[in-house]
Amino acid sequence: MPEPTHREASRPGESLRARLDREGQLPVAESLRIAADVAAALAAAHARGTVHGDIRPENIQLSDGATHLSPERANGHPSLDRRSDVHSLGLVLYEMLAGEPPPDPMPPLAGRRAVAEEVELIVAQAMARNPADRFESAADLAEALNSAAASADRTGFTTGERIALRRRVTPRWSFFTASVVGFLGVSLWLRFTAPAPSKPPALARLNSIAVLPLVNASPDTANEYFSDGITRELIASLGSVPGLRVVGPASSFAFKRSQLDAQQAGQRLGVGAVVEGSVRQSGGRLRVTAHLVSVAQGFDLWSETYEGGTADVFTVQDQIARAIAGALRPRAASDSAIPVRSPRTDxxxxxxxxxxxxxxxxxxxxxxxxxxxxxxxxxxxxxxxxxxxxxxxxxxxxxxxxxxxxxxxxxxxxx
CATH class of the missing domain: 1.25.40 (Serine Threonine Protein Phosphatase 5, Tetratricopeptide repeat)
Structure with a gap:
């Protein structure tokens, strides 16, 4: 679909709803600027202790009803906070970009409009069902929107142009190879002159994680639904571990076929660790490879390959979830801490x-x-x-x- 252009200036006093009804999708840069202005206004209101609670296109001057209310408000939650407004504004931004309100469950923008990866991540984080996964404040959202708007007209990767596999080797390793002799000399000097370094944080302190979509490595590309399904099951299983914050599927799947490596994706999502890997099916056999990557260091904390018959998929899912939980939070690795999320079936x-x-x-x-x-x-x-x-x-x-x-x-x- 071609990028919409600004066909007509906003009419004085008209609502965003009237503009959307007239034009459908709005230009990306303009959508981001409108959302940034609203976010800035919300930030000012939140600073005064006021939560709007009813952010909809009809209420923004320049689908209806509960479509633009956050889950807490739609469910009559008594304790709305500023992240409820963030969620509702995310839904409005989605509609400006997609040309229609998001259905439930809310899908990513991919497939509805080719937008820059940064934009899709902003929308996914703002619309996250779990308030803890959203932007912490409207001010943070406004900052992200203004940054994205400033680069909206530049050429970059879109959701329709992402490569199939994430990079695991980055240019820093070339620098390491060229400088290995110098590093060796410095390391030897530091070993005998510098004080002992402090111990790195215990793995148990990594209390936030994202599971990136597992890559379909099967010969048949039609099997992608299977690798996506295993990804969702891992997210659900890890979400049941006490004290472990897991990024929801909407935010994780915004990185599907992303050009970012695991460390960069984790930094974008604000988590301590990231799971990535691949799924391969061939001749009735199943092979799942998983890596747990430290966002702070960029190194694998744990990795494993599971092989068996395709019918072993349920066991493999449970084993991976328990192994990851054990690496992050050893006390939570018992069978009782991670209940089986998907009942066995045909x-x-x-x-x-x-x-x-x-x-x-x-x-x-x-x-x-x-x-x-x-x-x-x-x-x-x-x-x-x-x-x-x-x-x-x-x-x-x-x-x-x-x-x-x-x-x-x-x-x-x-x-």
Whole structure:
């Protein structure tokens, strides 16, 4: 889709809603500047102890209803804070860029509009369902938006141009090779003249982590839904570890096919460690490689390769989650600390379930019916598989949101 241009100046006194209804997608730079202005105004209000609580295009002067309310407000949460306004502004920014309000569950911008990676990360972090994963303040969001707006017209990687594999070797290693003799001499001198260095922080102090989308290394590129599904299961499993903060799927998947390495991605996400790796399926065999990378140092804290039959996927997922939790928080590595997130089921049913989840993650009039068909297959193979039933109900809710079926028809199916 070509980049929208500024076809007409905003009419005096009109709302952002009127502008969106007239033009749909707005230019990226202008969208960022509008959002930055609103964020700055919110920061001033928050400094006075005021939370707006109702940030919508209709209320921004230049879809409706609960679509632009944060989850806390929509659920009647009694203790809204400034991060609720951050979330609502993230939804408004999404609509300015995508040309439509985000459905639920909220997909990343990738596939709806090619935007710079920095922009997608800002949107994903602002819209994070967990308040702890959002920008800490509207002022922080305004700063990020202004920075992105300043470089919006420059040529750079977009979500549609990212390379398939993240770099694991960076130019700093070339510098190391060229300078190894000098470093060796300095190291020997420091060994005998400098005081003993302080001990590095214990791994147990790394209490925040992000799981980047595992790369599909299978010969068949159509298996990407499977590697994405394992990524989501790891995020869910690690999220159950007490005291461990895990970045949500929306923010993690903003780095899918990113050109950034694990350390750089972790710095963007503000976490202490990052999990990256790959999944390969071939001839009924499964091979999963995982690395736990320290964001502060850029080194692997732990790495392992798991091999077995494809039917062993449930066991592999549990083993990886427990190993990572054990490396970060040794006391939380017991079986009871990380409950099994995905009940065992028929392998073909699990594949159908994951394929459906991949489709429903980007709900459209075409993908939702296909997702429902996949969930029906999973349920047909195992009628007791609760995740498939839950996903099916969610897909019927998407039908209502997209206007594909009336509430009285799809509502009972979504319960």
């Amino acid at each position: 392998l073909d049913g699990y594949r159908a379930y994951l394929a459906g989840r991949a489709l429903s993650a980007r709900p459209t009039a075409e993908t939702v019916p296909a997702a429902i068909a996949h969930f029906a297959i999973a349920i047909g193979l195992d009628s007791a598989y609760a995740p498939a039933w839950a996903a099916l109900a969610e897909a019927h809710t998407q039908e209502i949101i997209l206007g594909m079926r009336p509430t009285e028809e799809a509502g009972p199916l979504a319960r």
